Amino acid sequence: MTTIQDIMQEPVLKLAPDNTVEQAIAAIRATPRNRLFTYPMVVDKKGRLMGLCVMRDLILADEKAKIADVMMTKVVSLQQGVDVHDALKRIKGMEIPEYPVCARNGKLRGVVRASKLHEIEEARLTATPGRMVGVDEGETVATPFVASVKSRLPWLMINLITAFAAGLVVGNYQDTIDRVVLLAAFLPVLAGQSGNTGAQALAITLRTLERTGSTDFYSVALWKEIRLGILHGVVTGIAVAAVIYIVAIMQGDKGPAYLALIVFVATILSVLVSGLSGASVPIVLKKLGADPATASSIILTTVTDIVSMGSMLMLASMLIAYLT
Amino acid sequence: MTTIQDIMQEPVLKLAPDNTVEQAIAAIRATPRNRLFTYPMVVDKKGRLMGLCVMRDLILADEKAKIADVMMTKVVSLQQGVDVHDALKRIKGMEIPEYPVCARNGKLRGVVRASKLHEIEEARLTATPGRMVGVDEGETVATPFVASVKSRLPWLMINLITAFAAGLVVGNYQDTIDRVVLLAAFLPVLAGQSGNTGAQALAITLRTLERTGSTDFYSVALWKEIRLGILHGVVTGIAVAAVIYIVAIMQGDKGPAYLALIVFVATILSVLVSGLSGASVPIVLKKLGADPATASSIILTTVTDIVSMGSMLMLASMLIAYLT
Structure with missing residues (x-):
């Protein structure tokens, strides 16, 4: 500063x-x-x-x-x-x-x-996009090797810990994946979709913070992300559901309609929560007195990974009787 | 412009x-x-x-x-x-x-x-962090609902297609996951780690592009990311390998040392390729005459997902005899 x-x-x-x-x-x-x-x-x-x-x-x-x-x-x-x-x-x-x-x-x-x-x-x-993923404000390509390691490695280690948190959630449902292995292929789909939705909301919120300098818009942002999350969740959820339904039938998996229902609901839930989290992370950082951009992506990705993969696997484990 | x-x-x-x-x-x-x-x-x-x-x-x-x-x-x-x-x-x-x-x-x-x-x-x-994930330059929290949908939904659909590409790679190894289900828990770990490494390299490259306006530094950036990728890959790879080794022993999985070796090598490979991809995406976009930031995160995430999860599952399928 x-x-x-x-x-x-x-x-x-x-x-x-x-x-x-x-x-x-x-x-x-x-x-x-x-x-x-x-x-x-x-x-x-x-x-x-x-x-x-x-x-x-x-x-x-x-x-x-x-x-x-x-x-x-x-x-x-x-x-x-x-x-x-x-x-x-x-x-x-x-x-x-x-x-x-x-x-x-x-x-x-x-x-x-x-x-x-x-x-x-x-x-x-x-420097903002860098600060979001744990790169010092001053680092460029010209920065010496050791200084770059010092700038980036600590955040990579923190990112690793948060990635283990997502791994722990998935690991918790090994039994479900063991019985419906097709779900594993949809882990990156759910995580990718909610990750990008969250990143969009995060970017919009950071941008508005930069331009207005105030957090007064927070409730407006949340209400907007709720509506966007439902709409985007339904639209992309239909696409994800259609794909798993077709693949399940082609592979001869049991309960393709239930699989479609599971990923449909999980997509809506995870897109919705990701949007709300994206809007919230920089506001919370700012209210805590921290820079609203620093490590915001790392924090957000943890949330979107856990919510997206966790909700799909949780729903699947609840409906496991119809899938095996 | x-x-x-x-x-x-x-x-x-x-x-x-x-x-x-x-x-x-x-x-x-x-x-x-x-x-x-x-x-x-x-x-x-x-x-x-x-x-x-x-x-x-x-x-x-x-x-x-x-x-x-x-x-x-x-x-x-x-x-x-x-x-x-x-x-x-x-x-x-x-x-x-x-x-x-x-x-x-x-x-x-x-x-x-x-x-x-x-x-x-x-x-x-x-507006840069937003453009990286497909948000129009002009969108803020105050943008009307319909305009926000128009700004974001098309990129979410493109992101969905790229997420399916990652899903396809994982789906290709359903048999391997079926036999070593613990690997599923490490999909988000590998993806998260290489995703953040790539995002760091992307941010540094975009920042240097912004400040110098030229792509002359590209070979310097690549050489730096190779060295950083190896160092960061080895350091975080050891951590990931240690965790899978311990979990495999606790769960009674077969071949914990092989699992450790697989994730160690996969982490190095994926961190290395992610760093190189992060440095390359904005340069390639710029050389194609496109804005180097627009959708850069979406493109990069696809690469880091596919390389990280793909390399772990490919190695595991090659060594499947030692794991079952």
Whole structure:
């Protein structure tokens, strides 16, 4: 997390409100040409920000006019301790290239260029898909081997533990699979479908979080995922049911209609729960004070694996009498 | 894809090179105060961009000086047909708030604010995790239900087809699973582990593509993923092998050492191939002229599912004599 004070610079030119425009121009003339700035900042004797001067106004003003009468007083200033991401929310849509940075007491501490804020924000946004699967924000292809291992291996180990949780659920139903081995072929189908549904909901939720910065939309998101989950679950569930029905008949498996019913219900259930989980994972991470993206995919995949494969196998074990 | 001409505006103030500074100031005075601009643009009689005026230089210049002598001639201009993303690569690190936009023949077509470029880029970057799993760039929680279905359901159907491909591979080994049902419990472990490894490599590759805009790093990325894949495969393979060994002994399954060997080799193979696939998917999409992020996760998951579950089941079927 980068704050404004990490990237702010010294103000190049400070004026007093009782300076004249002529004095201001002399001060600009005295400033080395290579010291770039957009606005001379106007501060009082205690160093508090009073306003800033737009060059265009200086050009048009009378030389004898006071800076206090020429300066812009409706100034958007940024607090020095604020996160860059939050600062960008604040200045969204404003076309100002340079912002004064103030302490809580109103004293001018520095200036920050909008381009610098955007540069940091864009690096953070580019890193999001990686953070979702446990890759450090800074890692690229150019990162040295050992640093890449340190960035990725810990999350792979955590992912392994969560994968064992899904394995444990399946292992719990070995007897059911032993009796209806066709179910094994549908484990990746159920897991894949609910995994992608959950990933869609996760992406939408993260995106909305990024853009609004608030979690107020959570109940709207849940209600939407319920409706989408039912619709998508029914549509894809019919396809999965049709395939298992046909395969079961071709293989001569017992109870093809029951198998179709099982995967139909399991698909709806798992797509529904996956969508709700995808919407919930980043919100919960955010409410816990964590980054809403970090490891979100790893957490979500565990849930979607367990729910999808678990619900199919549980239903099958309940209806095992009709399948054997 | 948004190009510069989609977002450029009319230049507010155009000057001629033989105007004097005095004339320029009069022109600025004549421009309504609410028409914001950073630089008066300087064009020749044919409308070709000659340079731009920095307000600070106008303040300091002699009133009788010619604009041609005061203007900045080393100007960074953007081509009107260029993509916003590519334009931002070009102006990276520059702290210029406003850019002239020119046609190929050098004629000034408009101006564009850097803040506008960043706004579009940040919306695109925020959308990346969604595009990877088949969610339209524009969808958020606020998108109406029907539009969300249209955005997501087609990709869910494509994902379903790819999930069936993984199901087909597993279905092909029903006989092996029937004889060694414990393997079913390790399907989600192998798939989960290689899925996350692939997702890490995919994220790193997409991130590097975003930042460099070139695919030149591809061979470096492949070589790195080979080394990472072997190391990560061996480390996680040992863990998976240890778990199946212990479980097999507890359950009284035959050939626990062979089971351990099978999952150890399958983990290395699948982690290795997943890493290489993760690095390759966005490069191939890009070389095909497609967006490197769109549906990348869906494609990758298919590969990692098939390779991970397929390699474990294939090895087990080859060694079935030692397992039954």
